[in-house]
Amino acid sequence: METLQFAFRKILYAIPLLFGVTLISFLLMVYFGPDLTYSLIGKNPTSEQIVEVRTQLGYDQPFFIRYGMFLKEIVTFDFGNSLSTGERVSSILLRTVPVSFAVALPGFVISELLALALALIAANNRGGFVDKGIMVFAVVGMSISFLIVVIIFQIVFCSVYGLNLFPVQGWVVSNVADYIHYVAVPTMVIVFVGLGYNTRFFRAVIVEELNRDYVRTARAYGVSRFRILSAHILKNAMIPISTRVIISLPFVVIAGNLVIERYFNIPGVGLITYNAITTGDLPIVKAVVTSTAILYVIALVFTDIVYRMIDPRVALNS
């Protein structure tokens, strides 16, 4: 009950944020965005035609009416039709989001878990050889551009110049074997790209916890090193770690995939967004930007709730 009330309160607090992200999206993409008049009508339009299309697009309306129309599009999840294919944007999204999710999820999960394991090992050997090795690896990982990783991995695993084990491009998935076949290299890329940053972040969090007084207390009472790390520290460290994980989820599903989906030509949200950006297909970009932003705000609310479940102090402070 109390948790429900807390959740409700957090949702209410998210309203100004939702207002903000929708306003920024509106300003950037609609109000100051491209004028679609000429992409909707043919060559040599008459001035009547122009006026008619502009009225249809709502360009003659005042600011707040247009913003209201934009909000209505979001609430009804009706962003109109794609300018290039004419397909409904909502149905494009429904078709592509699951693909993106399937591509990104394994890499995301493996990367986070592997990073957490490496961070625990590094923190446990703080200052030692293993720690330094892991941290050097992390810095190197952080310093290689995403694009370079994609190219190298593709050369190594997918091309005749390398192992040539996996498909260069595409996404033809009808069973689990296909899925693994197509998802393997993207997953490796995602793991590699995220690993450095995540390991460093997790290690910093864990080392900070290791310096706390309660660790000394636990040690003074004979609690084992393993248990201190796996129970005492991990539960405390889960607070910043889970925040980071949950908040990055919406971005992982859409934004992170722009490069991978484009390079591997996988028909997910990233690819259609890329195509929309290059062809100026505004309804799609608009839909993707706004829904990711809203997803982010929802994730933010969700982390607050998770926070409260892990950290008993939050209940008191709120």
Next chain:
Amino acid sequence: MNETLVQVRDLKTFYPIRGGFPRRVIGQLKAVNGVSFEIPTHHTFGLVGESGCGKSTLGRSLLRMQPITSGEVSIAGRDIRRLAARELKRARRDMQIIFQDPYGSLDPRFTVRQIIREPLDTHRIGDKHFRNDEVFRLLEVVGLRKGVADRYPHEFSGGQRQRVGIARALALKPKFIVADEPVSALDVSVQSQVLNLISDLQKSYGISFLFISHDLAVVQHISHEVGVMYFGKIVEQAPAEELYARPLHPYTRSLLSAVPKPDPGAGSAGTIVKGDVPSHLNPPKGCPFHPRCPVAKPECAVREPVFQAPAGESPTHKVSCLLYE
């Protein structure tokens, strides 16, 4: 005799407690809840109490570093609550503060010279040469060498930093200084040096002090008059020797008996008061001390005592306890 320099009448400083849903003010934290006292010139008024009793808030309220909720504060004839920004800045020359934390109270990026000059620069006192001479003079006054002027705070020990903080407070030649736990963060052997410095300054320059501390022995040593604070109120006030010789309020008594004495023959303390300080969210009715008081009567839970000098006591010894009404 001495005239009154600081006069406080029924001072209240509340903080709003926010909470609930939607977020709103759900209560008042009555940090200082109706305090009155006077400090004559050339006097040190000691304020003693446990953490959270409101003694620091009181000190900061007097200097208007904290918005005052109600009541009157007059320092050197100025009504502190009603000063406009310009007048307040002028008034700050007469009232200064010394802080507890010798590490946090000096800007780490400033040299000692810059730190001590800041008040002179801010109030445009004298020219460049005068200000530099002043820095050297002040360093000498607080017992530091001239040569340290261009060093940085991190190069000093806690006691030396505290001296720099005192020099800064003295720069404007204030008439009144709030000393907020000035020695509690220092090591025992350095404490006495700083305490002697403060009492020397008080005598030489006739500065009045509000000396805030949780340490009863320190307060007794340095003060002419002492007020004991509990839960936002002064519960007992008397000249120092009188208060320590004949404590009246049960809280003062238990405080005094709780202080560990460096004398193995003294035996253990008498009555140890039970429990913790009450919560501000749910303040006790009647006398705030009654839930912990060893001699509480049923009446104490109902009626709040008046702060007054009991019959038969000297008029300077005031206490707020129903035992004496």
Next chain:
Amino acid sequence: MDTQPPSSENREDPSVPEGAVTEPVSPVIPTAEASLYRSESLWTKSIRKFARDPMGIAALVIVSVFFVIACGVWAGWIGQNWSALQADGYTGMSREHWFGTNINGQDIYARTIQGTKTAFEVGLIVAVLSTVIGGILGAVAGYFDRTIVDEVIMWLYGCLDAIPFYLFVAAVAFALRDQPYAMHVAMIATFWSSTCRIVRGEVIKINSLEYVQAAKALGVGSMTIIFRHVIPNTFHILLVQGTIAFVSAIKSEVILTYLGLGVKHGVSWGTMLSESTFEVSAGIFNNFIAASSFLFLLVIAFNLFADALQDALDPKKVTAS
């Protein structure tokens, strides 16, 4: 040694009674001998600490070399001949073309050198502006903690954080249609928020410190306190954040250019890598190796530099010693 009685000439109302004391009031504390002791600010202390970190020095040297190259390009001495077609398509490494030519027959060496300049342009513009904006807004928000000013700034970066970076750039590109600085604007608009958040937190901490309280008690004005006491004590954060923003900017440039949202005029490592995606499928790696190794070297040097800087500047670590 005599202590002068406090002079009262400069005040209208001398608070000191005439002829107060003339004797020293407290014993002078013997301090370590001044001759043995060189006074040191936190800055020089940090520099000394940094100088003892071989990793940091090595990183700084590499970054400096890159910077000198970029300066050479700005001055017009090297890497100028990057766009001319000098061969019929791809050629290998030779004396004329140290790194060979790309598929169009352009000199890869000149392009890589030119790309260094572009990287510094993007990095410096984005790092400086985003750090300045983030620093100022963060300091203001932190100083006016829990007021409407703070709420508005927090709301602003909350909103900007919600929009995925690449899409935000796309949106800015839409709004700024073909402006050459659309990418820079988008990066600055996104990168300032993390600096702002960290500075705000630090300022709230500094605010509660007693030296700020002391300044208030002395009657120092708010703006003076912010600029004299608060912001200088966040410089270490700004420096580190600046280097991080620099790295993020040159890494993002590559991705954005590949996605067609980045550098449109001139050449950058991003444009080279984009070109190379076609070349590598044909088994030609010169362009790819040149651009990616330069990029990697600069980024890793900057990352290591940022780490060393952070260690050296952390005021807690500096004062603890």
Next chain:
Amino acid sequence: MSDVNPSAGEVGSDRSGTGPVVRVEDLVVEFSTEKGRIRAVDGISFSVMPGEPLGIVGESGCGKTVTALSVLKLIPSPPGRIARGQVFLDGRDVVPLGEREMRRLRGNVASMIFQEPMTALNPVFTIGSQMTEILRIHRRMSHREAREHSIEMLHTVNIESPAKRFTQYPHELSGGMRQRVMIAMALSCDPKLLLADEPSTALDVTVQAQVMEEIRRLQEERRMSMILITHDLGVIAETCRRVIVMYCGKIVEVSDTHGLFAHPRHPYTSGLLASIPKVREKKIERLPTIKGMVPDLSDLPKGCRFADRCPKATAECREKEPELVEVSPGQQVACFYPD
């Protein structure tokens, strides 16, 4: 780390139970800092008999906490290490022992309570789960037994409604209550030795008195040895039978409590005793002081470490370091000119 002292581990004769619970022999603890290697504890020896409450007093940085941490080998390492000496805990030298063996002793044979009750408990676990964890480790109790025993321990340290406190989180308790919980945890496995590092310093005067009263009572009832570390001579006077005074990593005076307060022999001890303001004395105008300040451990003077601040120092003091010698029964002093 474990082979610091090759001769260690052979002394087993003290296990009979009448020997000292702790015997420290020539302990040296070093820390590597930016200014080089410093000795936080420099060659100290002492012992604690069964049931004896021993006090260690000194100012910050004198090495008193490091001494206590060494007994349980809890020195943060790196940067610290036990460079020399032996620490016999219950007859067994712990210096060469590994983590696994130390774990069996910690919280079991010897327990420690810390200064900061606010941070010493894990904020995200309940009081109960932190208490039962220790019992499950050392006593292999079932959940149920551990729970019952813990609640009883909470009862022993006079916590009201212990069953309710058992389910609460640290932040729901006041400082004094948390320190009681720490005491209950420390005593739950019935240790022979309690190391109390400034257990009341962070608390308010009235709560401090409550907590110290609790510690005194339990120490007497359980006939437990105790090392009480504090800077507060008052706390020592009320609690301990014997006192060690430390200065800059060295023991400067060891004495029975009465002797120390009645007749301090070391100039540092007498200076310290004179300089603390005392309640209810006839008010004095000026406090006697010890001049100067504690020297930096990385830059110690030659000879006696107190010489620069000592009113009686001579050329000899600045040349040679005085040894700890017995000057009267029960009183040892490291000074060439004891009072």
